[in-house]
Amino acid sequence: MKIAILGGTGDIGEGLALRLAQKHQVLIGSREEAKAKEAADNYNKRLKERGLRDEIVGMSNQDAAKNGDVVILAVKFQFAIPTLQSVAEFLGGKIVVSPIVPMSKQKLCVYTPPAEGSAAKHICSVMPPDVRMVVAFQTLPAPRLADLDDPLDFDVIVCGDDEEAKKVVMGLVSDMDNLRPLDGGGLEEAKLIEPLTPLLINLAIKNKMRPLSIKFV
Amino acid sequence: MKIAILGGTGDIGEGLALRLAQKHQVLIGSREEAKAKEAADNYNKRLKERGLRDEIVGMSNQDAAKNGDVVILAVKFQFAIPTLQSVAEFLGGKIVVSPIVPMSKQKLCVYTPPAEGSAAKHICSVMPPDVRMVVAFQTLPAPRLADLDDPLDFDVIVCGDDEEAKKVVMGLVSDMDNLRPLDGGGLEEAKLIEPLTPLLINLAIKNKMRPLSIKFV
Numbered sequence: 419m420k421i422a423i424l425g426g427t428g429d430i431g432e433g434l435a436l437r438l439a440q441k442h443q444v445l446i447g448s449r450e451e452a453k454a455k456e457a458a459d460n461y462n463k464r465l466k467e468r469g470l471r472d473e474i475v476g477m478s479n480q481d482a483a484k485n486g487d488v489v490i491l492a493v494k495f496q497f498a499i500p501t502l503q504s505v506a507e508f509l510g511g512k513i514v515v516s517p518i519v520p521m522s523k524q525k526l527c528v529y530t531p532p533a534e535g536s537a538a539k540h541i542c543s544v545m546p547p548d549v550r551m552v553v554a555f556q557t558l559p560a561p562r563l564a565d566l567d568d569p570l571d572f573d574v575i576v577c578g579d580d581e582e583a584k585k586v587v588m589g590l591v592s593d594m595d596n597l598r599p600l601d602g603g604g605l606e607e608a609k610l611i612e613p614l615t616p617l618l619i620n621l622a623i624k625n626k627m628r629p630l631s632i633k634f635v
Numbered sequence: 636m637k638i639a640i641l642g643g644t645g646d647i648g649e650g651l652a653l654r655l656a657q658k659h660q661v662l663i664g665s666r667e668e669a670k671a672k673e674a675a676d677n678y679n680k681r682l683k684e685r686g687l688r689d690e691i692v693g694m695s696n697q698d699a700a701k702n703g704d705v706v707i708l709a710v711k712f713q714f715a716i717p718t719l720q721s722v723a724e725f726l727g728g729k730i731v732v733s734p735i736v737p738m739s740k741q742k743l744c745v746y747t748p749p750a751e752g753s754a755a756k757h758i759c760s761v762m763p764p765d766v767r768m769v770v771a772f773q774t775l776p777a778p779r780l781a782d783l784d785d786p787l788d789f790d791v792i793v794c795g796d797d798e799e800a801k802k803v804v805m806g807l808v809s810d811m812d813n814l815r816p817l818d819g820g821g822l823e824e825a826k827l828i829e830p831l832t833p834l835l836i837n838l839a840i841k842n843k844m845r846p847l848s849i850k851f852v
Contacts, residue, residue, distance in 0.1 A: 526820050529827060572852060575838070601841040602834070603743050610746060610834040617819070617827040621792070621851055624818040630851045634838055635789060 421590070422447055422486025424479045424493060424501055427457035430517055430555060431492030433563025435461050435474055437570075437594040444474045447482030449501075454478065468566060483508040488515060488586065490555075495520040495537055502544050510546045513583045516608075517555035519615040526623065527616030531609060538577070538608035550583035552576060553608045554591065554599075556615050559629030570595040572631035575602035575611050600634065638807070639664055639703025641696045641710060641718055644674040647734055647772060648709030650780025652678050652691055654787075654811040661691045664699030666718075671695065685783060700725040705732060705803065707772075712737040712754055719761050727763045730800045733825075734772035736832040743840065744833030748826060755794070755825035767800035769793060770825045771808065771816075773832050776846030787812040789848035792819035792828050817851065 419442045423431045426446035435444045439461070446461070448454035458476030465472040483489050483505035493501050495518050502509075518537040520530045532540040538553045545551070554576045562568045574591045576599050578584040588599035602611055618630045636659045640648045643663035652661045656678070663678070665671035675693030682689040700706050700722035710718050712735050719726075735754040737747045749757040755770045762768070771793045779785045791808045793816050795801040805816035819828055835847045 526824060528823075575834075600838055603837050603841055607743060607834075607837060610830050610837070613827050613830055617792075617824075618851070620820050620824060620827070621817050624820055627851075633850045633852050634835070634844075634847045635850050 419443070420445060420485055420487045422482035422489045424482060424489060424491050424505065425497065426482075426490075426492055427453050429492065430558060430560045430563060431490075432457070432461070433558065433560055434490060434492060434555070436465065436564060436566060438590065439465060439474050440471050441593045442590075445482040445486055446474055446476045447479035448476070449479060451476070451478045451481075454482075464566070479505055480508065486512070488513045488590070490515045491518060491541070493518070498537065498541055499544055502541060506544065506546060509549050511548050511550070513550045513552060513586055514545065515552050515554050515587055516541055517553075517558075519556055519612045521616045526620045529613040529616045531612065536605075536608035536612050538605050538612070542605070550578070550580040551605060552578035552580070552583050552587045553602075553605065553611055554587050556611050557618060557632045559618065559631055561629055562631065570597050571633070572596075573598045573600050573634050575600050577602040577605060577607045577611055579604045636660070637662060637702055637704045639699035639706045641699060641706060641708050641722065642714070643699075643707075643709055644670050646709065647775060647777045647780060648707075649674070649678070650775065650777055651707060651709060651772070653682065653781060653783060655807065656682060656691050657688050658810045659807075662699040662703055663691055663693045664696035665693070666696060668693070668695045668698075671699075681783070696722055697725065703729070705730045705807070707732045708735055708758070710735070715754065715758055716761055719758065723761065723763060726766050728765050728767070730767045730769060730803055731762065732769050732771050732804055733758055734775075736773055736829045738833045743837045746830040746833045748829065753822075753825035753829050755822050755829070759822070767795070767797040768822060769795035769797070769800050769804045770819075770822065770828055771804050773828050774835060774849045776835065776848055778846055779848065787814050788850070789813070790815045790817050790850050792817050794819040794822060794824045794828055796821045
């Protein structure tokens with residue numbers, strides 16, 4: 419499958435690219451094509467050093483969105499709408515995955531959902547109506563995802579109203595090391611998933627632990 | 636320590652009583668004293684059968700609140716305010732623990748926080764100002780807590796603004812089998828903890844799993 423990762427040059431995009439590249443064609447998108455190509459080169463080099471499949475390609479966000487079967491929005495909440503508006507014409511009928519969490523950092527992290535109740539619902543408002551929106555990856559800590567020595571023995575909750583699209587994304591989760599996908603319900607349930615990101619950050623801060631993920635037992 | 640469990644005759648109160656009774660004096664409270672005594676007898680019988688400490692005592696919510704050093708509100712959200720109002724005069728200066736989560740069951744469970752942002756903050760509004768409020772136990776599934784064969788290899792997040800009170804409650808968590816207490820921040824952070832209960836219920840429903848708890852890894 420062709421997986422476009424918009425904003426794939428940093429944060430969670432990096433780890434998703436490195437891990438998904440083993441079973442899929444990964445297209446790194448960025449506002450600046452040169453930055454995307456540079457990131458792709460860097461990722462491929464690290465994969466090659468380990469004898470892993472190194473076929474990640476860098477391009478503009480538009481080209482990535484146009485060519486991807488699944489489009490992952492690996493951008494911060496404040497860039498989600500402008501990024502989507504710049505690629506909206508290519509998204510019709512596609513699976514779009516949001517790992518986005520609106521939050522602000524005060525003494526601890528605070529979940530700051532928009533009026534729609536979740537980032538996922540907010541994002542839907544600027545997308546073509548036939549986009550197949552899925553929510554996932556909120557609980558994956560970026561540095562551990564990008565550390566290929568980390569076995570990723572975590573659970574990932576996937577939410578969406580399109581059952582078939584949700585299954586495709588649950589399959590992508592299974593494709594990454596030891597990650598276990600769990601069905602979290604529909605898009606309405608995104609508001610129960612997004613607050614997990616500030617919670618995980620706060621727990622690591624307060625208990626002086628490494629970046630945390632989650633397992634349901 | 637004397638632990639009063641208001642509404643200790645059912646749901647999460649049952650498991651907390653059975654587990655805490657091994658290291659503490661547990662006082663089961665109920666609106667009806669007879670019901671509390673009956674529950675205490677039942678719990679003690681089950682503990683005795685296993686050769687465990689069986690000294691749980693049943694009494695009215697008022698007597699439990701009066702005599703407890705720590706008071707756990709093991710009641711549903713809709714009964715929290717009337718229960719608290721009936722015992723408020725005994726709570727001054729005490730540690731009060733809220734495992735309460737406001738939620739409604741539709742097709743899946745929905746978190747329905749009051750205007751204050753969380754049940755914890757809402758509850759504070761009817762309590763004496765010197766009550767030392769702590770939030771805990773939201774992620775413990777009642778049937779597994781009450782099943783003494785379950786090793787409880789879970790994490791429990793504890794939040795509160797009174798650091799000393801929070802430490803006492805984190806100690807109570809450690810006193811129960813394999814539970815690990817984690818500091819979740821202040822009362823403001825309760826709004827990140829309470830939604831975990833509907834999330835856990837939904838995950839068990841959607842993925843056809845047993846009642847779930849949580850571990851941070």
